[in-house]
Amino acid sequence: MENKxxxxxxxxxxxxxxxxxxxxxxxxxxxxxxxxxIHDVKGKDGVGATMDSMELxxxxxxxxxxxxxxxxxxxxxxxxxxxPGHVDFTIEVERSLRxxxxxxxxxxxxxxxxxQSITVDQQMKRYxxxxxxxxxxxxxxxxxxxxxxxxxxxxxxxxxxAMQIPVGLEADLTGIVDLVIMKAIYFxxxxxxxxxxxxxPDNLINEALEKREELIDAASMFSDELMEAALEDQVTxxxxxxxxxxxxxxxxxxxxxxxxxxxxxxxxxLLDAVTNLLPCPSDVENEALDMEDNEKSVILSNSPxxxxxxxxxxxxxxxxxxxxxxxxxxxxxxxxxTMVNVRNxxxxxxxxxxxxxxxxxxxIDKIDAGYIGALFGIECASGDTFASPGMSLTMTSMFVxxxxxxxxxxxxxxxxxxxxxxALGRFTKEDPTFRTHVSDETNETIIEGMGELHLEVYVExxxxxxxxxxxxxxxxxxxxxxxxxxxxxxxxHKKQTGGAGQFGRVAGYIEPVAEEEFVxxxxxxxxxxxxxxxxxxxxxxxxxxxxxxxxxxxxxxxxIVINDGASHAVDSSEMAFQAAARGAFKEGYAKAGPVIxxxxxxxxxxxxxxxxxxxxxxxxxxxxxxxxAQDEGPMCSIEARIPLSEMFGYSTVLRSLTQxxxxxxxxxxxxxxxxxxxxxxxxxxxKEEKKNVA
Amino acid sequence: MLRKLIRDTKDSEQAxxxxxxxxxxxxxxxxxxxxxxxxxxxxxxxxRLMGYKAEEILTPGGFGAVLARAGVGKTSFLVQLSLNSxxxxxxxxxxxxxxxxxxxxxxxxxxxxxxADQYNIQExxxxxxxxxxxxxxxxxxxEGFSVPKLEERLSDLTEQNIFSPQMLIIDGFxxxxxxxEQLSQLKTLAQKNSLYVWFTMRTHRDEAxxxxxxxxxxIKVADLFEVVIQLQPKGKEIHVKALxxxxxxxxxPSLLLDPATMLIKDQTDK
Numbered sequence: 001m002e003n004k005x006x007x008x009x010x011x012x013x014x015x016x017x018x019x020x021x022x023x024x025x026x027x028x029x030x031x032x033x034x035x036x037x038i039h040d041v042k043g044k045d046g047v048g049a050t051m052d053s054m055e056l057x058x059x060x061x062x063x064x065x066x067x068x069x070x071x072x073x074x075x076x077x078x079x080x081x082x083x084p085g086h087v088d089f090t091i092e093v094e095r096s097l098r099x100x101x102x103x104x105x106x107x108x109x110x111x112x113x114x115x116q117s118i119t120v121d122q123q124m125k126r127y128x129x130x131x132x133x134x135x136x137x138x139x140x141x142x143x144x145x146x147x148x149x150x151x152x153x154x155x156x157x158x159x160x161x162a163m164q165i166p167v168g169l170e171a172d173l174t175g176i177v178d179l180v181i182m183k184a185i186y187f188x189x190x191x192x193x194x195x196x197x198x199x200x201p202d203n204l205i206n207e208a209l210e211k212r213e214e215l216i217d218a219a220s221m222f223s224d225e226l227m228e229a230a231l232e233d234q235v236t237x238x239x240x241x242x243x244x245x246x247x248x249x250x251x252x253x254x255x256x257x258x259x260x261x262x263x264x265x266x267x268x269x270l271l272d273a274v275t276n277l278l279p280c281p282s283d284v285e286n287e288a289l290d291m292e293d294n295e296k297s298v299i300l301s302n303s304p305x306x307x308x309x310x311x312x313x314x315x316x317x318x319x320x321x322x323x324x325x326x327x328x329x330x331x332x333x334x335x336x337x338t339m340v341n342v343r344n345x346x347x348x349x350x351x352x353x354x355x356x357x358x359x360x361x362x363x364i365d366k367i368d369a370g371y372i373g374a375l376f377g378i379e380c381a382s383g384d385t386f387a388s389p390g391m392s393l394t395m396t397s398m399f400v401x402x403x404x405x406x407x408x409x410x411x412x413x414x415x416x417x418x419x420x421x422x423a424l425g426r427f428t429k430e431d432p433t434f435r436t437h438v439s440d441e442t443n444e445t446i447i448e449g450m451g452e453l454h455l456e457v458y459v460e461x462x463x464x465x466x467x468x469x470x471x472x473x474x475x476x477x478x479x480x481x482x483x484x485x486x487x488x489x490x491x492x493h494k495k496q497t498g499g500a501g502q503f504g505r506v507a508g509y510i511e512p513v514a515e516e517e518f519v520x521x522x523x524x525x526x527x528x529x530x531x532x533x534x535x536x537x538x539x540x541x542x543x544x545x546x547x548x549x550x551x552x553x554x555x556x557x558x559x560i561v562i563n564d565g566a567s568h569a570v571d572s573s574e575m576a577f578q579a580a581a582r583g584a585f586k587e588g589y590a591k592a593g594p595v596i597x598x599x600x601x602x603x604x605x606x607x608x609x610x611x612x613x614x615x616x617x618x619x620x621x622x623x624x625x626x627x628x629a630q631d632e633g634p635m636c637s638i639e640a641r642i643p644l645s646e647m648f649g650y651s652t653v654l655r656s657l658t659q660x661x662x663x664x665x666x667x668x669x670x671x672x673x674x675x676x677x678x679x680x681x682x683x684x685x686x687k688e689e690k691k692n693v694a
Numbered sequence: 695m696l697r698k699l700i701r702d703t704k705d706s707e708q709a710x711x712x713x714x715x716x717x718x719x720x721x722x723x724x725x726x727x728x729x730x731x732x733x734x735x736x737x738x739x740x741x742r743l744m745g746y747k748a749e750e751i752l753t754p755g756g757f758g759a760v761l762a763r764a765g766v767g768k769t770s771f772l773v774q775l776s777l778n779s780x781x782x783x784x785x786x787x788x789x790x791x792x793x794x795x796x797x798x799x800x801x802x803x804x805x806x807x808x809x810a811d812q813y814n815i816q817e818x819x820x821x822x823x824x825x826x827x828x829x830x831x832x833x834x835x836x837e838g839f840s841v842p843k844l845e846e847r848l849s850d851l852t853e854q855n856i857f858s859p860q861m862l863i864i865d866g867f868x869x870x871x872x873x874x875e876q877l878s879q880l881k882t883l884a885q886k887n888s889l890y891v892w893f894t895m896r897t898h899r900d901e902a903x904x905x906x907x908x909x910x911x912x913i914k915v916a917d918l919f920e921v922v923i924q925l926q927p928k929g930k931e932i933h934v935k936a937l938x939x940x941x942x943x944x945x946x947p948s949l950l951l952d953p954a955t956m957l958i959k960d961q962t963d964k
Contacts, residue, residue, distance in 0.1 A: 155794050613850030620856045628795035628831030629847070631838055639795055 012081045014120040015106035020136045024261040032071035076275040079372040099327040102278030103131040109143035113151040139260040158254040161218040179212045192264025219243035281370030288393040300330040304368040307388040311395040315430045334366035342385040352376040403448035404599040408473035419468035477645040480597045481548030482557040486511040489588030493580035501571035504580035508562035510588035519559040529565035536574040540581025550594040599644045602669040607662035622646035755885030762925035768894035770956035780825035787859035791866035841879035862891040
């Protein structure tokens, strides 16, 4: 069994938008004989790449949901997760990385390390995923793999080493030179399926020897044996590969491969590298938390014979009901067995077990430790852990960012109303960064997410997958309120107009606190507020936080200290003190210099240098602060911090400014105080809206 | 002598603050302490510690250079100079020919947080917030850098009112044989825009030097520079020495850089 698990690879393919990762996956599936024809992402045949199973993905040429698929190469079983490249969908990337043992970082040989590659790389660091790099599109004009290798070093801090050099470049790309076996490899046949190995062309011998020296130098840092062999000039293929593997697994070396997925060059050697260099599940140490032992971390065994621990990393609502993608970390998940959802303690029997191949599937009997598979008809949320009955281990919770943008949606008719709520239920389960609630004031359904495109895609999915036609309002920024100074409060709530009276006095002060949402401190001595009412006070203050008195945005960064008060033997009650606390909050808050904070985004625009001035101007106009401009030959990237509220519709502006040649990515950076003038505008707007509602 | 100078300037700065506070009707204590903190940091800038009155040792359009071997602390030294100008609300354009924007940004954060550690300052993030709008980072590849290109970029910034620098820091400029023309073009640009320009220059162990310590390859362009400062590791310490400009011939005790933090060792409290 141990032998078997060593032949398993769970890998992801991550990259910047349009680096060609879906095309690469398509080729991998073709060479591993999982598919028999190749369809291009934006192909003329209208079929679309196999991994882009969702209609919408095919239309836009982007990959939204990560589909898991399985293939075999040289006796190894490879599970591939195709990950999305857009920042708006990073939760998908993060979830995939959580369950992966290794990854291929795809880079464009022309664009090099772009902003999204940096984000993805940071995510890989966070989850300690070893990776190898593949420089794609070496057939494109302007291709320069050496420059990309240097960028990997400079921008991402990888200790890169070239495992190959290209034979020809741009339109002349014919193959690659493998620096381990020191042979040239060519790819013949209609789809590059016939690999021809020949001697290295004379004009490349010197370069190859030089690069091989560099490779041996870099790899020998991870193997004394190789170091000795190198000194005696007796380096063998096995020694070299095993040293590179050690470096890769420790994340201290990044081997770089190259080719062109579109032109079918360099894919088979990359697959060899996946099997030779990336870790198998037992090479990776996975931790779970023991819920019964104060969340103590437990190392999982990876053995199929132990008790089951499995992790649901993705849900999909397919034609066969809810599909749950699952990774088994320990034990075996077999058809008919009973397991428990650790989050809610619900027990259930495993029905169908399948192995996924984009949107087609294959029924299997069990999923062993280390494998990725899918279950049908299991009620759960993504991020849930399944375990054998009696176990209380949970996989470490994932980092989930708070949404920064919201949108009001309204169904067009009754039928849409029902479908919309179905769709929302599904989406919120699938994607923790997508949230929904009904506004108390306007009664509208509000959806929240990580960016304009994120929400847009869900609105379109509602229509396509659930035929729920909805109209949308203007996107709204998730503003917050906070205070800037200390202020006292002393509020008495008194009601004696018939029925039981209400009395409570709460006094103390309110002050700003950094990096905490809410702190409550009880400094009452002498029982001026009886102990049983303290929690009512805290509750009252907490209620006030949900909607700030200034503009109705949630209040954060507030510390409340109560140090005095009064009660009445008959009229004081929990209700009375909650009301007193709410009154006290209002009183103190007004004096504490309340301000509005808005989300500031880190925006990176990549543009041809000739448009640099125009792009900078456009960023600057949006209340942006430009951090810097980086010149990278024909392209340059500009980094800025810009309030999210100013970024609506920026993609259109950028496209028209640069003849469609520039692109930008954006992610949440921090919350900052809104300038006075903008705040006044917001207050005006809020007033108007209130009037309209009334 | 040095201590006296610092005390004198401190008093005069203090007087300025008092003057401001009488003019303004409301002066929050918190704001004042923040302002004082800024001023305090300005007083501790490396040049002032060297005996210069301020960074205005360079006349508008003037060039200064910091010489050292690789890894001795040139960038850190310049970042300290830059921070000093930023604290005075002067706009600094930091041009790096080696490092990407993120790394330069990191340099600033690092140096500022080390200064904060050294002087026990709590409000680093606020300090950073106040200076960031005055800083602009531009990076070029060494082979892609040219004065006309810089001029083009500069006019992109100034014409659209995005940023108008008062000080220029050029890190990683290749001082080789053919730079005279580039430097003179830069000089013209600097004079036209009244910019103070600081360079880093990497020296080599076995490099030929003039008796005054200036590398011979700088001789041709030496006239363009008003100030040349050298960072010289000796044993476990790094000495800061003025080779050209004010203080070059003085018997001023040489300053030390702390190799652990790359900050000037504060000897004023001794």
